[in-house]
Amino acid sequence: MKKIKKQCLLLAALIAAGSMSAFVGCGPKGEQVDESKSQLYIGNMYAGWGNEWLYKWKEEFETLHASTSFESGKTGVQIWIDDQRDAYSGKSLLTSIASQTQDMYFTEEAYYYDYVAQDACAEITDIVTEDLSAKYGENGSIADKMNPEARDYYNLEDGETDRYYMLPVNETYFGIMYDVDLFMARSFFVSNQSTATSTKFTNNKEMFAAGPDGQTGTYDDGLPATYAQFYDLMKKMKDSSITPFIWGGKYASTYGNRFMESAWAAADGVAQMNLNYTLSGSATTLVESITPASKSYDGKAYDTSTVTLKAEPTTITDANANILQKQAGKYYALQLVSNIVKDETNFDSLAFSGSTSHTGAQTEYLYSANNPNKQRIAMLLDGTWWRPEAKATFENMAVEMGEDYSMANRNFGLMPVPKPTADMVGTPNTYITSNEAVAFVSAYCPANKLKLAKEFLQFCFTNNSMKDYTRITDATMPYAYSFTDKTEKASYTASLTTFGQQMMAIHDEGHIVRGYSSNQKYINNYSYFADEWDWRTTNSVVSGKYPFTMFHEKSALTAKEYFEGCYAHHLNNNLWN
Incomplete structure (x- = not known):
């Protein structure tokens, strides 16, 4: 069939007049609608991950199916990607999907059960369970290689x-997120010459101490293994005129909550953390008592209290799961954050500025590498999506300052949250x-x-x-990757950035809390567990605010008080009475 070409200006006019859907027109490279091909329209929540990976998939699929007919009278495929952050966010999309015009979506924070209950998704069982050997030369199906926890959650099986x-x-x-090159330049890595009472530092890789996993030869070598070593590291940074932290002050509470959740999981481990979603199992990290202690760092008292655990495991059920508010990991996460934010020398002044967004913090962090007007910043609190999100900043710096400041030439890592105490070192990084x-x-x-949408x-x-996704984004997918042999895997791993290699190592180790719950009480009260469970405490303690903000504003507030307030809040909730 003859290729139909339309001028972009004409399409824009038609769209403005309401005579055509907004997704029809010229693509980012001047691509125009070819009516001889089947058209597929995709809504992409354009946030931290961007769209480079999706355009890669688009181009590969269009090439693969250049001669395929998905509709009578049409051959080939054109895929159109509409990038919008708010309209295609999981929560917003659910309320508007009936009036949206896209055929499929990539989004975030979409609660699965809500989408299914609202009949917002087409069933895709056939393409998830289909053997891929004939089409793609793979053994098994998507379901077969999916992480087992994810498979159990996303498979809403009805009987058999x-x-x-x-x-x-x-x-x-x-x-x-830490600047690996800065750590090397300033000798911020923990040395194997350290003792229980004295942390020494080095930039000699041969002298890196085992990190929190207790093993040498892994990605956490040289990183602080305990809270005590981490506090010593921050002190060394400040003694070296380096600011330890920055984060987006506009979202300080949200980012603080997420970081504390990471610290909670790191301390309690996968099995104990999962109890907060399954509401079933044996709890072995419940706090019996807290022994007060403190240590001075440059004249500031850091809370170093320790906990005594209950002697016997507690069986968790729907009826008593609120006792999980007493998990030791939760207390230690509060303690860690209170020590960081109560000491104003630990963070940049913008970290609690309401005008500093997460992307603003990323920019400050990156530019601090060559900013004579402020101190260098060593660490950024953010998600692992931050590097793709800061792509434009990397590009601008490369133009302004040279290729040494490009994304390809700067080296960052994700620091595993240290263990609260030395006796926990050697447990897996969670x-x-x-x-x-x-x-x-x-x-x-x-x-x-x-058919086309499901095929794509x-x-x-x-x-x-x-x-391709991992190579582009540095993020892994929750499925088993296949390699012909160790040589191919080594070659692929070498093609990744240092950050991507660490993400692949975390994926392969598998010590990941995924937050899935098929528990009916959890499902029926999802908003309570999503909004209140982690850090809501009694109003008498913090006036309804969250830990990051409150520990910063109320220096007298202790981690113990906040922790006990969490249990009191949930003890009095009608859900448990």
């Missing part, structure tokens, strides 16, 4: 019949997913587009597509 409506896209974490991205086909996708969705979760 599988039911899938959505697929998880990535594994992302929130925590301490991470908790944050802002999980998902993909689904809209229930409102036209019937003549459904399946393509996105093939082995090669997954490898």
Whole structure:
């Protein structure tokens, strides 16, 4: 068929007049609608992860199916990507999807059960359970390689019949991003000559101490293994005229909550942290008592209190799960944050500025590497999506200051949250997913587009597509990656950035809290668990505010008081009475 070309200005005029849907027109490279091809329209929540990975998938799929007919009288495919942050965010999209015009979506923070209850997603069981050997030369299906916890959650099986409506896209974490090159230049890595009472530092890799995992030869070598070493590290930074931290002050409470959740998981481990979602199992880290203690750092008292655990495990059920508010990891997370934010020398002045967004903090962090008017900043509190999100800043710096400041030439890592005490060192580094991205086909996708939409969705979760995603974003996907042998895996790993290599190592180790719950009480009270469970405490303690803000504003407030307030708040909730 003859290729139909329309001028962009004409399309813009038609769109403005309401005679055409906004997704029809010229693409970012001047691409125009070819009516001889099937058209697929995708809504992408354009946030930290950007869209480079999605355009890669688009181009690969269009090439693969250049001669495929998905509709009578049409050959080939054109994929149109509409990037919007707010309109396609998980919560907003659920309220508007019936009036949206996209065939499928990539979004974040979309609560699966709400989407299914509202019939917002087309069923995709066939493409999730289909064997991929004939199409893509892979053994098994998407379901087969999906992380088992994710599979149990997303498979809403009815008796013996599988039911899938959505697929998880990535594994992302929130925590301490650190400048590896700065750590090397200033000898901020912990030395194996350190003792229990004296932390020594080095930039000699041969002398790096084992990190919190207690093993040498892993990605956390030289990083602080305990809270005590971490506090010593911050002191050394300040003694070296380096500011330890920055974060987006505009979202200080939100970012603080996410970081504390990471610290909670790091202290309690996967099995104990998962109790907060399953509401079932044996709790072994419940606090019996707290022994007060403190240590002075440059004249400021840091809370170093320790806990005594209950001697016997407690069986957790729907009836008594509120006792999980007494988990030791929760207390230690509060203690860590209180020590960081009560000492104003630990962070940049913009960290509590309401005008400093997360991207503003990223810019300050990156530019501090060559800013004569302020101190260098060593660490950023953010999500693992921050590097793609700061792509424009990296590019601007490369133009202004040279390629040494480009994303490709700067070296960053995710610091595992240290263990609260020395006796915990050697337990696995545990991470908790944050802002999980998902993909689904809209229930409102036209019937003549459904096959194409599902085919593209399946393509996105093939082995090669997954490898492209990780190479582009540094993020892994919650599926098993396939390699022909160790040599191929080593070659692929070497193609990743240092940050991407660490993400792959975390993926392979598998010590990840995914936050899935199929517990009916949790599902029925999702807003309570999502909004209150982690850090809501009695109003008499903090006037309804959250830890990051309150510890900063009320220096007399202790981690113990906040911790006990959390238990009191949930003890009095009608859900448990």
